[in-house]
């Protein structure tokens with residue numbers, strides 16, 4: 001049993017009290033109540049709900065984070081993850097995802113097309129192959145072989161947005177505050193076991209073939225059963241350059257709280273970039289004590305925090321005003 005196991009407060013209830021609140025330090029950030037599920041952005045509320053339900057049904061923490069982010073992947077109204085994701089500059093929806101448990105077992109897919117739930121393919125890579133990542137056509141063939149069905153993920157709304165973008169874009173890949181909303185989810189169960197999942201359609205209107213941080217273990221997601229877990233959202237190239245999520249976990253290993261670790265990772269990104277225009281990155285972390293925290297370069301990054309007794313949005317602190 002992990003350290004967390006000594007601090008259990010009761011079992012999981014299905015009727016979570018959900019609310020949207022602001023403020024950078026809520027009691028729930030330091031609670032010793034288990035399980036704890038945290039996930040990036042507003043879509044995290046629905047994803048957390050599904051993760052908690054999965055635990056209530058007897059699922060493992062890995063089952064829970066997979067189930068949680070699948071909700072976001074299958075939400076056609078969400079234009080940054082899975083179905084309905086904004087396409088690359090040539091009109092292709094290409095997906096990146098990874099999943100990791102407390103034993104450092106992990107799986108990932110990158111540049112995957114036409115599969116609605118890439119996180120479940122990533123889990124199959126983890127459990128059914130000796131590899132960590134499959135990419136592109138090979139990942140698609142593997143998914144089909146495993147029984148996943150192909151479908152068109154480009155919704156009418158996203159297609160229209162792409163057509164509009166083409167009119168003014170000059171085909172420059174770009175990122176702004178509206179188009180980076182990867183879901184990263186971290187969880188710890190009542191036994192202190194950790195897991196994480198991360199899934200995205202990536203930077204909108206990117207170059208065809210571009211892969212971001214989200215499927216890269218150590219960049220978009222990292223879990224260490226002895227320490228905690230971290231995930232990232234925002235400009236993936238900046239996250240990769242500092243091995244972002246692995247750094248956050250290592251900072252926690254050195255004694256930093258989740259928020260302090262995320263803040264230092266944000267500081268590293270700021271130090272390494274002369275031009276911070278539109279360079280939004282947010283980190284989210286959860287330690288083995290069930291404490292969580294986030295930090296971002298610019299304001300606006302938030303995350304959903306769920307326990308047995310609630311599911312609420314928390315605004316992360318940040319370094320710079322837009």
Ligand code: ASP
Nearest residue numbers: 180181182202212234236
């Ligand atoms: N990190 C993702 C990427 O660079 C974007 C996002 O967070 O939505 O692909």
